[in-house]
Amino acid sequence: MSHQDRGQGSRQAKFADQLREAIVWLFKPEAFAEIEFRKDCTWTPWLLVAAAMLWVWSGEPTLVERFDTARSIVQGAFGVQWQLAGSYQAWMKMLVRWTPRLLTILMGMLRCRMRARFAGCRIAGRKVFGVDGSRDELPRTISNQAAFCPSSSHRKRKRRRKSRRRAGRGRAGRKKRENPQMWITMLWHAGLGLPWNWRTGPSDSSERDHLLQMIPSLPVGSLVAGDAGFVGYAYWKALLDAGHSFVIRVGSNVKLLKNLGYVKGGSDLVYLWPDAVAAKDLPPLALRLVVVHNGKHPVYLVTNVLDAQELSDADVAEIYQHRWGIEVYFRSFKQTFQRRKLRSHKAEHARIELDWALVGLWAACLYALHCGRMPPRRLSVAKVLRAFRRAIHHYAAPSTTTPDLATRLVTAIIDNYVRKNKASRNYPRKKQEKPAGPPMFIPATRDQIRHARQVKQRQQRLGLTA
Numbered sequence: 098m099s100h101q102d103r104g105q106g107s108r109q110a111k112f113a114d115q116l117r118e119a120i121v122w123l124f125k126p127e128a129f130a131e132i133e134f135r136k137d138c139t140w141t142p143w144l145l146v147a148a149a150m151l152w153v154w155s156g157e158p159t160l161v162e163r164f165d166t167a168r169s170i171v172q173g174a175f176g177v178q179w180q181l182a183g184s185y186q187a188w189m190k191m192l193v194r195w196t197p198r199l200l201t202i203l204m205g206m207l208r209c210r211m212r213a214r215f216a217g218c219r220i221a222g223r224k225v226f227g228v229d230g231s232r233d234e235l236p237r238t239i240s241n242q243a244a245f246c247p248s249s250s251h252r253k254r255k256r257r258r259k260s261r262r263r264a265g266r267g268r269a270g271r272k273k274r275e276n277p278q279m280w281i282t283m284l285w286h287a288g289l290g291l292p293w294n295w296r297t298g299p300s301d302s303s304e305r306d307h308l309l310q311m312i313p314s315l316p317v318g319s320l321v322a323g324d325a326g327f328v329g330y331a332y333w334k335a336l337l338d339a340g341h342s343f344v345i346r347v348g349s350n351v352k353l354l355k356n357l358g359y360v361k362g363g364s365d366l367v368y369l370w371p372d373a374v375a376a377k378d379l380p381p382l383a384l385r386l387v388v389v390h391n392g393k394h395p396v397y398l399v400t401n402v403l404d405a406q407e408l409s410d411a412d413v414a415e416i417y418q419h420r421w422g423i424e425v426y427f428r429s430f431k432q433t434f435q436r437r438k439l440r441s442h443k444a445e446h447a448r449i450e451l452d453w454a455l456v457g458l459w460a461a462c463l464y465a466l467h468c469g470r471m472p473p474r475r476l477s478v479a480k481v482l483r484a485f486r487r488a489i490h491h492y493a494a495p496s497t498t499t500p501d502l503a504t505r506l507v508t509a510i511i512d513n514y515v516r517k518n519k520a521s522r523n524y525p526r527k528k529q530e531k532p533a534g535p536p537m538f539i540p541a542t543r544d545q546i547r548h549a550r551q552v553k554q555r556q557q558r559l560g561l562t563a
Contacts, residue, residue: 104284106246107491111172111501112488112501112502113173113492114174115488115503116174116485116492117175119464120147122467123207124143124146124203125206128206129141129146129202132195138182138191139179139180139181139182140191142195142199144181145417148188150167150460151451151489152167153454153456156490159313160410160440160441161279164188165262168181168183168188168554173492174208176225189449193445200452200456204333210463211289211463214396214467215466215473218286220415220416221415223320223408223412224316224319225287225319225321225322225419226284226286226293226319226320226321227281228283228308228321228322228327229323229324229326229420230281230282230302230326231280232278232439233431233436233439233441234438235279235441236438236439237275237276238277238442238443240442241260241277241441241442242275242277245277245278245444246274246277246278247300248299248301249421259353277300278300279299279439279447279448279451280301280448281296282297282302282304282309282311282428283423283426284308284315285426287322287416287423288473289466290473291426291459291462291473294311294314295311295316297451305327308321309331309335312335313339315339319341320341320342320343320344320416321336321341321342321345322343322344322416323345324345324346325345325346326419330369330382331427333345333369333401337401342400342401342402343400343551344413344416345400346396346398346535347397348397349536350536351369352369352536352539353368353369353384353386353399354366354367354370354540355540355541356541356546357370357541357546358541358551359383359440359443365385366403367399368381368383368541369381369399370382370549375545379552380556381552383401384399385399385400385402387413387414388536389410395535396416397418430455433482434482436454458478461482461485462476464506465484465506465509468503468507469506469508471510475510476509476511477509477511480509483505484502487505489500
């Protein structure tokens with residue numbers, strides 16, 4: 098019996114060492130040296146971060162149970178010689194207060210790990226970042242409804258539209274409007290398949306405005322790939338002014354001018370120059386149009402890289418194809434990581450829960466890539482989460498036959514069998530998606546050509562163009 102106890106204790110210590118090693122590799126303790134808590138606080142910034150990571154990795158059904166598990170592991174596995182405070186409410190208050198500052202440090206360290214360890218993960222020789230938005234459901238509480246449901250003024254504007262009025266009639270429409278959801282707009286590293294930055298807000302947030310806020314975090318010379326929701330002169334101009342490129346899908350909501358003559362180019366040269374922009378004597382955006390076929394219908398893409406030798410049409414198509422990975426990542430976050438609906442009843446707690454869940458999945462996948470050295474596209478998110486959760490579980494209930502964390506992470510790869518096409522399965526679809534349709538191509542008028550020439554001359558006098 099004593100021999101068995103020693104074996105279980107050794108096994109438990111191994112799980113503890115590996116969990117601590119993972120968190121130390123991801124987040125160096127000395128990075129939090131400048132943050133100081135109250136003198137009578139039993140938690141330190143480093144221990145708070147470690148507990149928060151274990152909190153989001155844990156698989157217990159409730160948030161309080163996850164905290165109890167995380168606290169017990171930190172207490173026993175991180176060499177803490179004093180008793181950590183066990184109040185979940187007090188711990189959440191600390192997270193609410195310190196998460197904005199801690200997230201800045203954590204995200205900076207994760208990006209440094211990505212640049213140092215995986216600098217060569219590029220697509221078509223470019224540092225490609227996908228951008229997209231999604232929603233997370235929330236418990237229907239007064240706090241969450243007040244913070245995350247669409248504002249009344251926004252609902253009034255929607256009611257003016259005939260289609261919106263039809264969708265909003267009756268109790269079902271009112272219930273749908275009052276269902277709180279949190280919006281997530283994410284910048285996603287396409288080469289590694291991991292997040293880079295994100296913004297959250299109410300369900301009626303503008304994903305394009307979120308993109309403007311995240312542009313400063315992009316590495317120099319990045320390329321942003323987005324769908325038809327990320328169109329607009331101001332947003333594309335902001336990317337160009339920051340020194341970045343883009344590949345954006347355009348649809349029928351975009352008007353593109355042809356034969357404007359602002360720059361020299363071939364038949365694939367188009368311009369984005371809205372009337373409101375032209376009235377301010379701002380220059381048009383010269384773009385290259387690339388049309389690819391996805392097997393069902395043509396897809397219209399525009400890029401600011403006008404030279405096909407620098408970025409070929411095939412490269413543009415490859416970049417946009419990789420952008421689809423962000424949709425898969427959102428699915429992994431919601432379904433595999435079980436974050437489709439958050440559990441916090443307070444709005445401020447819901448924000449914290451979502452931010453730490455995003456950091457937690459990012460950190461777990463990055464550490465698995467470090468341990469397994471597998472191609473990012475082969476990483477299995479389900480197996481990564483299972484490895485961490487079993488390590489956490491078996492720390493509390495040690496077993497002599499369970500593989501350890503490192504062994505599981507090395508084998509956390511997807512299988513090789515080919516999936517069959519499931520498009521014909523007879524299950525109800527939530528919605529029937531329609532193709533975006535082609536953009537509106539408008540030949541430039543004589544007045545527009547003359548105005549563009551005047552704007553170009555003015556820009557040249559100011560030294561703003563070549």
